[in-house]
Amino acid sequence: MCVGFFIALLDIQIVSASLQDIGGGLSAGADETTWVQTSYLIAEIIVIPLSGWLSRVMSTRWLFCASAVGFTATSLLCGWAWNIESMIAFRALQGFLGGSMIPTVFTTAFIYFEGQQRVIAAATIGAIASLAPTLGPTIGGWLTDNYSWHWLFFVNLVPGIFVAVVVPMLVRIDKPDLSLLRGADYVGMILMALFLGCLEYTLEEGARWDWFGDDTIRATAWIAGAAGVAFIWRSLTYGQPVVDLRALRNLNFALGCFFSFVTGIGIFATIYLTPLFLGRVRGFSALQIGLAIFSTGVFQILSIPVYAWFARRFDLRWLLMFGMACFALSMWNFTPITHDWGWEELLPPQALRGFAQQFAAAPAITLTLGGLAPARLKLASGLFNLMRNLGGAIGIAACATILNDRANLHFLRLAEHLNTANPAATDLLQRLEATAAAAAGGDAQQGHVAALKLLWSLTWREAQTLTYADAFMAIMACFIVATVMVPLMRKVVPPKAPPADAH
Structure with missing residues (x-):
């Protein structure tokens, strides 16, 4: 399941360093090519909160299997895309069909494991959650430079088939309940899709089209606002909501969702900013960009055993606080950036960020989801993962706005x-x-x-460079706020033991 989780997250950023090559291969302009990434994000962010309900209807193993099959098939179609319109359509399908592999991993880990094993499982999932988007530009750049952009998608075929075959053989933790189809909140689903889809579009495209100065952005923002209010009201009043917003009454869960949101800002916004700087200011190729930011992933992998050792001996809240503080410090180390920074200058702040990502992501998972009863875990997991992706979308939009507005100043x-x-x-x-x-x-x-x-x-060139420092400073401020709020969390109380048929 972690293999499927990894490739679904990897594909968010695997195209980021190669959009120019994809646009050239499909004879598309820059405005059209950005939709290769935007369409995937919009579709994925809609299906993630739906995954809890879908796993109850289909069962975890068959939902994961169907998601892996759909993701693999659409990956093949993306590699075969004949024009930009077909690519955008296939990428949207890829995000929608593959998105369910993300939250179901969290749910399954807390059902399978207890005690210290749960800490190790959360550390593994947390590492993958932040490592996959970080490695995306590196892997994508290498594939594009050495083969072609088509292999950005063909690389998913072998692991996708493996996951689709093996998961149904190994994962048996629940059974399908088709009766849930009768009382489902279909109105809530439509409202949620409108809310998240329009919100994601507004955030992704707003900076390029002068925000509310553009008629389309203004319309999608209004639709997102109205649908969002209606969705929240529906979720709080309907008997069987598609997303369990009532779980936010739990202080640890509410704070954990906030920390997931901030971590999403840190992971996705820095992965957005660093390749953009290296491409625009330094003129690096896709492979050079990937190699320059590779150090973050290396240091995160090295930090996994360090985190596991500390997690057995110390309160997870203090490890989370340490991780958030280190992330803020890494952003501070980015602020002296100059136009001639390359991989050597980027190494220290990226190494610290890789180390901090492990300590920020893993304890938040355990503290947020570890205290919830199994009955609420599926729906709550979707909301927790949604917050991370939403944080990434808002973080990228905010950074794009900073780059546009501050450069002229x-x-x-x-x-x-x-x-x-x-x-x-x-x-x-x-x-x-x-x-x-x-x-x-x-x-x-x-x-x-x-x-x-x-x-x-x-x-x-110098004005542009200064705006990147401003953007890193803004991210740092978010992590300082998160660091201060960590002591509000309580020690996690483990839920009751899993049912006897979980094996």
Whole structure:
């Protein structure tokens, strides 16, 4: 199940470093190509909270099997896509059909394991949850550079078939209950799909289209708001809601969902920012970007046994607090970023982030879900995972807005100092003019124009770099708030033993 969990999460970011190659292969523009990632995210974020109800109807093993089969088949179709429209459609299906593999892993782990085994299981799942999106650009970049973008999807075929065959043979923890189809909250499902789908679209596309200055963004935001209010009201008043919002009455669960939200911001927003910086400012290729950010995954893997040792001996709340604080510190270490940062400069903050991810994700899973009764675990797990993905969507949208808005501000502030009263700026401009004039055959006027263009380009590069520091600072602030709130959590009280037929 963790194999399926890994490939479903990996595919969120596996295309991020290769969108330009996909667009070129399908003769699509940049605006269309972004939908290769957006369509997957929208579909996945809709199905994740539905997975608890679906697992009760179909049983965990058959839902997971169907999800793996659907994910594998649509992965093949994505690799065979003949134009951008077919790619977007297949990616949406891939996200929708494969999304159920994510929350069901959490549920199953807490049914299978008890005591210290539960801590190890949570550590494993937490590592995968943050490692898969981190490794996505690295694996995607390597596949694109060495083979072609088609292999971003074909790579899922072998593990997908393996999961679809083996999971039904091994996982028998519950039985299907088709009677739930009669009293299901279909109205709530429609409201939830409208709410999450429109919200995800608004967050993903808002920064590119000037937010509420665009008619479509304004319309989807209104629909998301109205459907969201109606969905919450429906979930709190209906007898058998599709998502168990009442679980938020449990303080640990409510706080855990908040920590899952913040962790989603940290994981997905940094994976968004770092490749973007390396591509736009440094001009790195897909493979170079992947290799530059690979260190995060390496250090997270190395931290797993360290976390397991501490988790057996210390209160998980303090490990969670330590992880959140280390994540904030890693973001602080990103803020001195300059235009010439490469893998060497990125290594220390990324290493600390990889270490922090393990200590932030794993204890939050145990503290949040470990105290819930098995009857509520399935529906609550969907909500917990939804919060992580929602945090990632909001984090990416906020960072994109910061990059758009702050770049112009930094450019104007830098430009104010580039005048005749600044000896360094004057000297640089004269040297650029001389070089450009020599290249233009001694034409001083042409050299002056070329020098001004180059000076503008250098100033814009530095302004862009400063905006990345602003974005990392904003993420740091989120983790500082989360760190302060950790002591509000209570020690987890283990639920009753699992039923006798769980084997």
